[in-house]
Amino acid sequence: MKKRFLWPLGLFLVLVGFLAVGLKRDPSMVPSPLVGKPAPAFELPRLEGDQRFAPKDMLGQVWMFNVWASWCVACREEHPVLVALAREKLLPIVGLNYKDQPADAALWLQRHGNPYGLSAVDADGRVGIDYGVYGVPETYIVDKAGVIRFKQIGPVTREVLDKTIRPLVQELQR
Amino acid sequence: MMRRFVMALAFALACGVASANEAKPLAEDPVVEQRLIRISEDIRCLVCQNESLAGSRADLANDLRREIRKLIHEGKTDAEITDFLVSRYGDFVLYRPPVKPLTWVLWFGPFLLLLGGVVFLIRFLRQRQQAHAAVAETPLSDEERRRAKALLDATEN
Numbered sequence: 001m002k003k004r005f006l007w008p009l010g011l012f013l014v015l016v017g018f019l020a021v022g023l024k025r026d027p028s029m030v031p032s033p034l035v036g037k038p039a040p041a042f043e044l045p046r047l048e049g050d051q052r053f054a055p056k057d058m059l060g061q062v063w064m065f066n067v068w069a070s071w072c073v074a075c076r077e078e079h080p081v082l083v084a085l086a087r088e089k090l091l092p093i094v095g096l097n098y099k100d101q102p103a104d105a106a107l108w109l110q111r112h113g114n115p116y117g118l119s120a121v122d123a124d125g126r127v128g129i130d131y132g133v134y135g136v137p138e139t140y141i142v143d144k145a146g147v148i149r150f151k152q153i154g155p156v157t158r159e160v161l162d163k164t165i166r167p168l169v170q171e172l173q174r
Numbered sequence: 175m176m177r178r179f180v181m182a183l184a185f186a187l188a189c190g191v192a193s194a195n196e197a198k199p200l201a202e203d204p205v206v207e208q209r210l211i212r213i214s215e216d217i218r219c220l221v222c223q224n225e226s227l228a229g230s231r232a233d234l235a236n237d238l239r240r241e242i243r244k245l246i247h248e249g250k251t252d253a254e255i256t257d258f259l260v261s262r263y264g265d266f267v268l269y270r271p272p273v274k275p276l277t278w279v280l281w282f283g284p285f286l287l288l289l290g291g292v293v294f295l296i297r298f299l300r301q302r303q304q305a306h307a308a309v310a311e312t313p314l315s316d317e318e319r320r321r322a323k324a325l326l327d328a329t330e331n
Contacts, residue, residue: 033264099233125237132262134220134234
């Protein structure tokens, strides 16, 4: 008789558990199908100078690909972390200046510091589509063979950097 | 009264004209637009997740519609275009997720719950029936008989 009354309580607790997990999860975090796949090829002009950039230029090194824009508010939050990372010289950081005005972008880097070895200019967002970008900033770690090993949607925080990115990069560089 | 009706009618017509102006097709080719709408209605806009790609006014949705339009012009099939989007943004962009091990719970979970409910209901009803049968079969004790008689007498009076 008593067991029967425990049933609804048990079901209720399971439901509460699911709802609690659901509350804590960020619905904008969508698992990327690109992890484990080769970084999509492209060739774009650079923000500085007349040269162009293609991901195959980076073959043989582990590198970070960071999508940013001067109009992106969350990028400002992330930027100091990237600037500090660049000073460490752990790995080359390549920027993708996404749907931005070149003059605004240059001014933004001047004001907030430039952690990027170079920034490719994706003026119409076409390359962003190939990389599944839907919320700037987004960050990719690409291994020596040109395969995407990690994707961060939203700002790279110190915590993500220390707990996930740094160990992964060190392992990939070995 | 008549005048009011005419005014209301004129207003309604004006609204109709206004919205017709707004809904101008984006490209010249109505066949392409038809296909674009049909495909993008089943695609989630990732910026505003509860809107379809067809209905969203987000910047990214515009870009993706432009991309789909280009793919249609290139002669790609609907399946190829959907694959193009899924390979970049994942199954999450589909409002109708594909049936595969990862989505089994999503597809079959409700039926499992229904089955569980039916099993529970059948067991519950059987148990109740058995309990009733058991009560009906056991003869009343002397004490119970006396109380029943007392109750019946009380109602008769």
